[in-house]
Amino acid sequence: MNPFADALGNFPRAFCFGGPMFCRWLYLTAMFALISMSAPGCTRRTPADLTIINGPEPETLDPHVLSGIAEQRIAPALFEGLMRRNPTNALPMPGLAERHELTPDGRRYTFHLRPNIKWSTGEPITAEDVVFSWSRLIAPTTAARYATLLTCVTGADKLLRGEHTDFGHLGVRAINSRTVEVSLTQPTPYFLDLCALPALAILPRQTIERLGDQWIRAKPLPCSGPYSLEDWRLNDRIRLRRNSRYWDAPAVRSSVIDLLPSESSSATLNLYETGGADIVWDRNLFPPELAPELRPPRYHTFSYLGTYFVRINTTRAPFNDARVRRAFALGIDRERIVQRITRGGETAATSFTPPGCGTYTPPRSAMFNLAEARQLLAEAGFEGGRNLRPLEYLVNSGGGGGGRLHEQIAIELQAQLREHLGVSLEIRPVETKIYYSEQSRLNYDLCRSSWLGDFNDPVTFLDIFRASNGNNRTGWNEPEYDRLLDDANRQADIGRRLGTLQQAEQLLVGTAAPIIPLYFYTGFCAFDQSRIEGIYTAQNLMDLHPLWAISKKP
């Protein structure tokens, strides 16, 4: 016991509510708080017209360097291409080029730029800028991951590989200051879609020549799109302001837009629910547990051009045997995954290409068929999973919303394969960078994967499993598959082209099965229909919503 408790009985009064010590502490603490508050980093800004939570912090805004989805939602607002996206269905419509002509063989486009188009800093945008931008995309020194998109242009492939260095060989020419001519190696029905992609946007030549790689941090930054970059503070916000020199400036609905980065779904939902954000449009920010409760008018789901699948390492036993691969593909009940785990109305995948890719109908070749799966496994000598070593399932874990879902799907697959085929799966969760490196070095048995379409054509999916493609990452090397894709590319007739692509996909998913498609993604978007207009989700498979069309309702 404290000997002072009685002797100093009136001590504590100083600390009671209103006592002198209490007041002094309160005063000190308050002063401390005030002084700290006036420090930098806590500055007040004027509120934006529209606040959007956009997913992870963009690593870059240089349209040639970017590769993430979050970046692709911002870049088109700053830099427009010859085409831009239609807000209702994300299909291409005229952008900086007001019209174009195509030769009957489908191999030469002539684009006519709009008159009087200007950078946000006032200089005119010319055909030279187009040639410069596309040459920069192709140049190996730019190291653009999307450079492969332009390999349909004559000469581009060799330039990209570094076999040529003379950009005079590139099939892009400025006829005059307002006309660009593009020659293609083959008819490319989706070329206009490509022109609406951020990678093919028109960039400010003079600024890039002056500042090199760091041009995107130029102040002021010359922009060709509907917005200009006012502020970019990492992990804080990107503020866009209407570009008054944009050719279609009157159509731009909101004048100041804030884009907030976030990888935490709880922070995002809290912000949205308390009115701190008007729109949330990164699908990883919506936890699957909540998916069934995210309903209109404040939450929206729609079909989306993306597939969740499993890569199989075909160079390792037992997966060097196509029968084993197919047994695994047939032995997975995809309905159970979409109903128990993803829960957002995703559809079980029956093919690699999702439905709705242009007019293409993918063959239904990946189904759940337990009897056939078991029989194939037995034929390969592993009846009931006997003689089969434990297989490793590589998955990237941690790191926000996506990681947890991958882990959950892994656990579900583990349970299913044990139940259905008697196979034991060992989950190997690794960090994202290790995951990518192990995937490309083929150091795995099975590997969680996903692919999102870049444009509205099956080729954006099927091309990655060519033997030479860097994204193949399964070790699968099938000359017949490459031949079918080449055949399809040469076809001028749309119907025959799609037929050949179907054959290729049947080979990929149904026969050889280096991959197991699991489900087609659902897009998520949160915005209040009664307050926000200009976002159209019904037919927007790409989940890309041009910022210029969006505003709060008056």
Add this chain to the structure above:
Amino acid sequence: MTEAKLIVGAAPSGTTLGATPGALAWRRFRANRPAVWSLWLLAGLVLMALLGPWARGLDSNQTTALQFASPSASHWFGTDVHGRDLFTRLCIGARLSLLVGFVGAIVSLFIGVCWGSVAGYIGGQLDDWMMRFVDILYSLPGIVFVIVLITSLEQLAAGWLQQLAPALAPSVRLVFLFLGLGAVSWLTMARIVRGQVLSLRTRAFVSASLCLGAGHSRILIRHILPNITGIVIVYLTLTVPSVVLYESFLSYLGLGIRPPQASLGTLIAEGASQINPIHTYWWLLAFPAVFLGLALLALSLIGDGLRDALDPRAG
């Protein structure tokens, strides 16, 4: 009245004749009600973690059709997204967390006692340098280094373990947590041990042993170390909760235990991600968080009680 209390307070309670210091300390500890209750509480929690899964007869990794079931008679703490029983998973996770806590604390004990006793016993220039080293480490961002170490060396260590001890390879993270967390928390221990050894070294019984021809290592091990056991145990008890907290922090960041293994940290992280304004599966957070809170509370109170009991200054 005050006077009388003061005298009692001033004299160490070693006045009771015929009892060993250990027995006295134990008596003092038993008189400390919160500490005794905490001991029972901790024992209960550990028993639950050890025997719970066996008593319930459920497998912590068994997925069932019953997703997100709220707590009921068949699933005391509810189930998670895979329909796994949270009670069983909590027990398994608690085992792992407490294991990390204890092993981490023992690693810190080992390094700290070796370092501190050598520095304190030999003294002079060496002591100066060894303690300067501790000072320097003290001023470094330990947790930052643990993060960098885990991300950098994990794969390398996994490779080595694969060759040396294949059985341990899947738990490379665990080994890392043991070593990493032990390595950041030995500094206080080293300082305390060194201080104690420094003062014990000059005592008469040490000189006496030296005169009798005992070697230095013998003196250190047989005479000095037993004398500092008390204070070391106290700090060991206080290190365990901080290591458990570190572990859960790292697991929360995704740098700790990997799924499908569970620890209190991963369970809480999963539960915390469920807190949102739309629909909260509260049991996923509540039970692991309460378990962690209670375990830390009990450990801290036991540590406090032990310190009061073993510290001669305490009244």
Add this chain to the structure above:
Amino acid sequence: MSIARRILLLAPLLWLIATAAFFLVRVAPGGPFDSDRAAASPAAEAALRAKYRLDQPLWRQYVGFLADAVRGDLGLSLKYRHHSVTDIIRQALPVSLVLGMLSFGVALGIGIPLGVYTAVHRGEPGDWAGSLLALVFVCVPAFVLGPLFVLVFGVYWRWFPVALWASPWHAVLPMATLGLFFAGRVARLMREGMTLTLQSEFILTARAKGLTDYQLLTRHALRHAIMPVISYCGPMLADLLTGSFVVESLFQIPGLGVFLVNSALGRDHTMVVGLVLLYAALLMGLNLAVDVLYRVLDPRVSHD
């Protein structure tokens, strides 16, 4: 160790730390440019690696790094490729510092009164309640406390903003989340220090001289009893700065903690090295400052 010698030691220590971090991050598997989309061609891949000196042998990278670092250039972030490391630090450090100082204020502002109160009331119900409260602060991790605060004060009652960093109001929940843990520890230290002080002889002497209780507490006891808290300030500031990532990610605060974790995971070599260096320099500086303060407040500490 004298203050002057410690200042002299700073530079070689920072060099050692930078070297260790430099090689550690490069040992890690997976490179900064590994992604779900392969490089467009081998030539492009090579160009990218050359741009960031990753194609050179390790020792040349190291020499280059040292030469740049001496000039204060920590290089470009490999993840945020258009921002230099110093750029990012300049943006994020003030935020982390403000958050850290605010939480420091919370820790002391709540911890010290609570500690004094429980010490003075030792053994009474007030002590029980206060000590238990302090212990609860210490035992509930920030990643549990934070979401609960948000749910209660942000979402249900709407008193404070739930996230972001835009006004003083935005700082309330984060600083409470981060500060309360340390307030608990400070309270425990303060209680111990005060208990010992109140039992010591000089307080009795002072009382015998007829000082009022209030004078006694503020002029004599507090000044003496606060020493354990002051020596804890160094490690506490360190933990506040390095332990802020949970709070930063919970509340979407653009501070340094998030960058540290993300860059370590994203193999952003330059950023990891830069941040480790920054944290080390910051903490060593802070500890030095605390030691100086300690010597000023307590002349008994020897100046060997």
